Amino acid sequence: MYLLQKASFNSVDEKIIYYVIVLTYPLYLLGGLYFVGPVLAWVLFYRSIVIMFNNNIKYNFLAALWLVAVLLIEVVVIVGSLNTGHSILMVIKSSIGWAKGWALIGVFIFVGTVLPIRYTILQNAMTNILWQSLLITPFLIIVAFLDFPTLLYTSPLKILGGSGDQVFKVWLYWYDTNTGFPRWQLFAPWSPALAFYALLAFSIILSRPSDKLKYFAILSSIILVFISESRAGILILFILLTVFIVYYYFDTISILIFILISTLIVGVFIENIINFISDIFNKINNLRSDSSMIRNTLNNIGLYRWYNESFWFGHGNVERGPHIVQFMPIGSHNTFVGLLFIKGITGLLLYIIPLIMTIIYMLIKSLINHDYLSGFFVITIFFIYSFTENIEILSYIMWPGWIFVGFVLRACFYRCNLNEIAFEDSGQVFVERK
Numbered sequence: 001m002y003l004l005q006k007a008s009f010n011s012v013d014e015k016i017i018y019y020v021i022v023l024t025y026p027l028y029l030l031g032g033l034y035f036v037g038p039v040l041a042w043v044l045f046y047r048s049i050v051i052m053f054n055n056n057i058k059y060n061f062l063a064a065l066w067l068v069a070v071l072l073i074e075v076v077v078i079v080g081s082l083n084t085g086h087s088i089l090m091v092i093k094s095s096i097g098w099a100k101g102w103a104l105i106g107v108f109i110f111v112g113t114v115l116p117i118r119y120t121i122l123q124n125a126m127t128n129i130l131w132q133s134l135l136i137t138p139f140l141i142i143v144a145f146l147d148f149p150t151l152l153y154t155s156p157l158k159i160l161g162g163s164g165d166q167v168f169k170v171w172l173y174w175y176d177t178n179t180g181f182p183r184w185q186l187f188a189p190w191s192p193a194l195a196f197y198a199l200l201a202f203s204i205i206l207s208r209p210s211d212k213l214k215y216f217a218i219l220s221s222i223i224l225v226f227i228s229e230s231r232a233g234i235l236i237l238f239i240l241l242t243v244f245i246v247y248y249y250f251d252t253i254s255i256l257i258f259i260l261i262s263t264l265i266v267g268v269f270i271e272n273i274i275n276f277i278s279d280i281f282n283k284i285n286n287l288r289s290d291s292s293m294i295r296n297t298l299n300n301i302g303l304y305r306w307y308n309e310s311f312w313f314g315h316g317n318v319e320r321g322p323h324i325v326q327f328m329p330i331g332s333h334n335t336f337v338g339l340l341f342i343k344g345i346t347g348l349l350l351y352i353i354p355l356i357m358t359i360i361y362m363l364i365k366s367l368i369n370h371d372y373l374s375g376f377f378v379i380t381i382f383f384i385y386s387f388t389e390n391i392e393i394l395s396y397i398m399w400p401g402w403i404f405v406g407f408v409l410r411a412c413f414y415r416c417n418l419n420e421i422a423f424e425d426s427g428q429v430f431v432e433r434k
Contacts, residue, residue: 007124010423013047014121016040021125021400025132028187031155034167037396038100041107048114055428060409062358063113069350070106074098076347081316094317097163101392102351108399112406116423119407123208126201126400127217133186134220137227144173144182163393166190176229184227193394195233196385198224200401203240203377207418232388240377247366247373295333295388302330302341314344335386355383362408371417375408 009015020027020040027033051057077098081091151171158168166189173182174191188194202221208214225233306314318329319341330341339348362376378401382391395402411418416431423429 007121009121010118011116013044013115013117016044017117017403018121018125021122022128022132024129024187025136029170031157031168031170033187034162034396035157035160037399038104041104041111041399042099044111044115045107048111051114051116057114057429058413059110059113060413062354062361063110063406063409065354065357066109067106069354070102073102073343073347073350076313076343076350077316079316080310080313080343080347083313084310084315084317086316090317101395104395104399105392105402108395108402109406109409112403113410113413114406116429117403117407118421118423119207119404119411119418122400122404122407123205126204127208127213130198130201130205130217130220130224131213133224134216136186137184137220137223140172140184140186141227144184148172150174164189167396179229181229183229186224188228188397189394191228192230192233192389193397195225195228195230195236196381196389196394197398198222198228199233199236199240199381200378200398200404202237203374203381204400204404206244206374206377207371232384236381236384240381243377244373247370294328298328298330298332299334299337302334302337305330306337306340306344310344312344312346314340314342314347316342318342332390333388335389335391338390355379355386358405358409359383361412365412369417372408372412374418375405375412378404378408 007018009018020036024033027036074095077094078091081094086094150173151169153170154165155168155170158165162168169189171185173184175181176183183191185191185194188197198221202218205214205217205221222237225237309315318332320329332338335351336348339351343350358379359376362372362379366372366376382398382401385391391398407418407421410429411421414421414429414431420431421429422431
């Protein structure tokens with residue numbers, strides 16, 4: 001059985017990455033997922049520094065840009081906290097939050113670019129966790145319709161602190177108060193985050209050689225998106241499938257011609273297209289009108305207070321929202337608004353500049369080599385979900401996506417396919433052309 005199949009590792013780093021992903025469910029049941037992600041990041045970062053000192057490691061400039069950007073975000077956190085009169089204790093607390101959130105993005109991208117970890121190890125691990133989910137999902141669906149309890153328990157590890165009880169709660173399923181139907185989140189802290197993870201996993205395994213394992217894993221990722229009932233997730237899934245079909249069944253010239261014609265059509269019918277898209281989004285929002293209202297109100301409060309109170313460096317810390325938004329933190333449910341409120345326009349630019357540069361870079365590279373399409377998908381998913389989630393809060397679980405971005409940047413630097421990257425015993429990279 002594939003779940004029991006032995007994996008072949010060439011380094012300790014590969015073994016660590018593989019088993020942390022494969023053991024996701026046991027870690028979730030213990031309430032340890034929230035802590036494992038940050039610990040893993042800093043351990044691997046230390047190992048990356050050691051390898052860099054002992055070897056002449058070359059890396060993509062974007063990996064360095066991401067690392068510098070997240071380090072500067074910490075500076076902004078400190079400045080913003082001091083500007084708004086927070087105590088030293090609050091500054092320390094904010095810095096710890098940075099080390100568990102924003103820092104992980106740059107660290108994992110850098111680790112994926114430097115450490116001797118093969119793409120095949122990550123894809124096998126993601127395939128494995130998708131297979132586990134495929135086996136578990138029917139059971140969770142059955143217990144929902146048998147009216148089993150929704151919440152099993154809350155892990156006692158919550159006493160160690162975290163971003164909220166949600167990351168320590170173990171659910172079988174839960175009922176959406178807007179629709180009255182059950183929704184599932186498996187090991188994720190909430191249902192949309194499950195769709196987020198499934199889309200990342202779907203994209204990561206796209207470059208895997210075609211076999212039954214791959215197709216069942218893709219089926220599993222699609223099922224996870226649908227049982228999460230995430231509006232954004234389902235929409236993104238259809239977009240990814242459409243782009244995937246276009247990329248793999250048409251050559252680059254045809255794609256460029258298609259983009260050119262599409263741009264001309266959009267220019268001519270721009271007003272009609274905007275009205276059509278607006279109608280679609282209104283219908284989607286009406287599916288959960290309460291949720292959409294709260295998100296919009298949170299965004300409006302965050303933007304107003306950012307612009308009028310702390311434009312350049314933000315407020316430095318999270319603040320509880322009023323009753324009208326059910327006391328949710330101001331700036332939550334939207335990475336861009338959260339950055340503006342907590343870290344100001346400076347913090348926003350430190351995230352959005354490397355993000356947009358990476359998207360454009362991978363788009364261009366994917367037109368040259370279709371093997372990089374999965375990397376373009378992953379970074380685009382992070383961009384889209386930045387409008388509906390707080391990316392930094394979910395870094396502890398979405399880190400495979402960030403480390404994969406590092407893998408793709410490394411492959412782009414060496415101008416080879418993902419599976420052609422190999423390593424000497426010292427960790428030095430070389431390319432095995434296939």
